[in-house]
Amino acid sequence: MVIAQITDDTPSLENLNFWEELFKYSDLILSPISSLVTILTAGCAVYLYFKNRKQVSLLFSVLRNFGTQVSLTELTLQMNKLAGLYVADGESEQIIHLLAEIEGQLSTNKSLLINADEMVRRMKPFILGRRTLTEPDKRTIVSSLREAIRMSSYQNQYENLKTLQK
Numbered sequence: 001m002v003i004a005q006i007t008d009d010t011p012s013l014e015n016l017n018f019w020e021e022l023f024k025y026s027d028l029i030l031s032p033i034s035s036l037v038t039i040l041t042a043g044c045a046v047y048l049y050f051k052n053r054k055q056v057s058l059l060f061s062v063l064r065n066f067g068t069q070v071s072l073t074e075l076t077l078q079m080n081k082l083a084g085l086y087v088a089d090g091e092s093e094q095i096i097h098l099l100a101e102i103e104g105q106l107s108t109n110k111s112l113l114i115n116a117d118e119m120v121r122r123m124k125p126f127i128l129g130r131r132t133l134t135e136p137d138k139r140t141i142v143s144s145l146r147e148a149i150r151m152s153s154y155q156n157q158y159e160n161l162k163t164l165q166k
Contacts, residue, residue: 059161113148
């Protein structure tokens with residue numbers, strides 16, 4: 001039977017006590033230092049914000065307009081899918097699901113389209129099953145949606161140009 005030999009690298013009770021003491025006091029030392037670094041960092045951020053507030057507001061405007069453009073692109077894709085489906089081919093259920101997706105997107109982001117409220121009002125009876133969807137109804141919705149997307153896209157591009165000219 002071999003008994004483990006005690007070597008210099010084996011943890012001893014004295015070594016453990018040293019590390020425990022060190023960790024006990026490290027909180028007292030590191031906590032104020034980290035708080036001071038946090039305060040200095042926040043101060044730098046506030047200073048940079050006030051020094052460069054035009055650039056910061058420009059950045060946020062560009063990001064907002066980019067988000068709007070992405071949403072309009074998604075809406076355009078959904079509208080194109082809707083335009084490719086036909087009520088007569090038995091695709092009414094898919095059409096209703098797409099209308100519900102579009103309606104949900106417009107309901108949660110009223111500023112996305114110029115006539116968002118009217119578009120939602122037009123789609124609601126078909127989604128809820130109060131009216132039977134016909135091909136002319138679907139085409140009317142698609143045409144109105146296409147025009148509203150186009151106008152909102154133009155308006156968003158105008159806002160981008162206006163923002164960049166500041």
